[in-house]
Amino acid sequence: xxxxxxxxLDFTAIDFETANPARGSACAVxxxxxxxxxxxxxxxxxxxxxxxxxxxxxxxxxxHGITPEQxxxxxxxxxxxxxxxxxxxxxxxxxxxxxxxRSVLHQTCSAFDLDWPEVTWYDxxxxxxxxxxxxxxSLPFVAAALELEELTHHEAHxxxxxxxxxxxxxxxRAGVGSLxxxxxxxxxxxxxxxxxxxxxxxxxxxxxxxVLAGESIVFTGKLTLSTRDEAHALVEHFGAACQTxxxxxxxxxxxxxxxxxxxxxxxxxxxxxxxxxxxxxxGQEIEIWTEDDLHERLAVGREALEAxxxxxxxxxxxSWLPAYVVxxxxxxxxSADGYSEWLRAALRHPEGRAAADTQxxxxxxxxxxxxxxxxxxxWVCSGECNxxxxxxxxxxxxxxxxxxxxxxxxxxTYGRR
Ligand SMILES: [Zn+2]
Numbered sequence: 001x002x003x004x005x006x007x008x009l010d011f012t013a014i015d016f017e018t019a020n021p022a023r024g025s026a027c028a029v030x031x032x033x034x035x036x037x038x039x040x041x042x043x044x045x046x047x048x049x050x051x052x053x054x055x056x057x058x059x060x061x062x063x064h065g066i067t068p069e070q071x072x073x074x075x076x077x078x079x080x081x082x083x084x085x086x087x088x089x090x091x092x093x094x095x096x097x098x099x100x101x102r103s104v105l106h107q108t109c110s111a112f113d114l115d116w117p118e119v120t121w122y123d124x125x126x127x128x129x130x131x132x133x134x135x136x137x138s139l140p141f142v143a144a145a146l147e148l149e150e151l152t153h154h155e156a157h158x159x160x161x162x163x164x165x166x167x168x169x170x171x172x173r174a175g176v177g178s179l180x181x182x183x184x185x186x187x188x189x190x191x192x193x194x195x196x197x198x199x200x201x202x203x204x205x206x207x208x209x210x211v212l213a214g215e216s217i218v219f220t221g222k223l224t225l226s227t228r229d230e231a232h233a234l235v236e237h238f239g240a241a242c243q244t245x246x247x248x249x250x251x252x253x254x255x256x257x258x259x260x261x262x263x264x265x266x267x268x269x270x271x272x273x274x275x276x277x278x279x280x281x282x283g284q285e286i287e288i289w290t291e292d293d294l295h296e297r298l299a300v301g302r303e304a305l306e307a308x309x310x311x312x313x314x315x316x317x318x319s320w321l322p323a324y325v326v327x328x329x330x331x332x333x334x335s336a337d338g339y340s341e342w343l344r345a346a347l348r349h350p351e352g353r354a355a356a357d358t359q360x361x362x363x364x365x366x367x368x369x370x371x372x373x374x375x376x377x378x379w380v381c382s383g384e385c386n387x388x389x390x391x392x393x394x395x396x397x398x399x400x401x402x403x404x405x406x407x408x409x410x411x412x413t414y415g416r417r
Pocket of ligand 1: 385
């Protein structure tokens with residue numbers, strides 16, 4: 001490692017604030033551009049959240065102080081997006097707890113049918129966890145530990161600038177000069193970065209945490225939520241290592257078939273379970289968990305786990321498309337605002353809005369209580385499935401020679417700087 005190391009980090013840091021717990025409710029965004037390890041430019045915008053997601057919750061207002069009155073005359077994300085991407089200009093994006101900001105960017109784009117930008121994301125949170133030892137890894141604590149000047153926390157502009165400085169300071173501390181090198185230092189680096197589409201096993205939409213760090217986990221029996229591969233990827237996202245059979249290193253056996261009501265001495269057990277019991281009796285620190293025990297320990301909520309799993313399954317069926325989408329594409333006509341109206345007409349489910357018992361046309365999953373109205377109209381359960389539906393539709397329309405209105409100015413603005 002060179003002692004005369006000089007940072008040459010180039011990226012844009014980004015930070016969102018939201019009006020309510022829905023990720024599509026962005027009400028402010030800040031960006032900070034870094035060249036050669038120095039913040040050279042920054043900007044921020046207030047955003048009027050999209051219709052249907054514009055309820056300001058007291059807790060959110062308490063965090064960032066932005067009120068409905070303040071954004072009443074602010075532009076919508078469809079307009080701010082073009083300016084933000086113009087500022088980003090093809091840079092890699094970085095945030096502190098990037099899964100949150102990436103999810104806000106995606107879900108707010110989905111509310112306007114804007115395509116998710118294909119950028120690589122970096123996250124200072126897992127890197128800070130790796131390089132520092134703190135009681136809290138939230139932005140102000142990490143900044144203080146790195147002896148950075150204090151800025152107003154939960155103000156999008158200040159938080160973007162601070163995340164940028166944190167990345168540079170962490171790079172200095174680690175003696176590395178690029179984000180990929182820095183990300184390698186974080187154990188889950190491969191999952192911290194990501195593209196618009198979530199591949200199987202990519203749980204980066206879930207808040208990263210280390211709750212399973214140091215654990216070696218084996219699965220046995222049939223799981224209700226996940227396939228075996230998905231379960232492996234899930235616990236790896238939370239810091240565990242996976243094994244296929246029970247060994248002296250195993251610390252947790254998750255048994256899908258285990259019914260806690262009937263699990264007692266003398267109960268019928270799988271071979272893996274018997275081996276784990278024997279090792280435990282022999283003094284090995286090995287615990288036997290049900291699938292629910294595991295989900296409880298992850299503390300992200302069953303709904304979030306289901307959503308992340310559905311997103312992966314939707315991505316893996318990338319070419320599948322309901323037949324009516326091509327037919328409706330042939331007859332759809334744009335109105336004054338062109339693109340969005342045309343898309344709405346072409347993608348709308350012919351049977352009207354999704355009801356409580358309808359299934360998502362992409363992933364066959366159920367609809368939650370709080371699904372954005374446009375997704376109900378299309379019978380898609382989430383932003384992930386909406387994006388997958390749009391991608392498949394665009395390909396099918398192109399293959400069928402169906403013309404559609406041009407997308408908003410994002411494509412022209414992108415890369416302007
Ligand atoms: Zn779905």
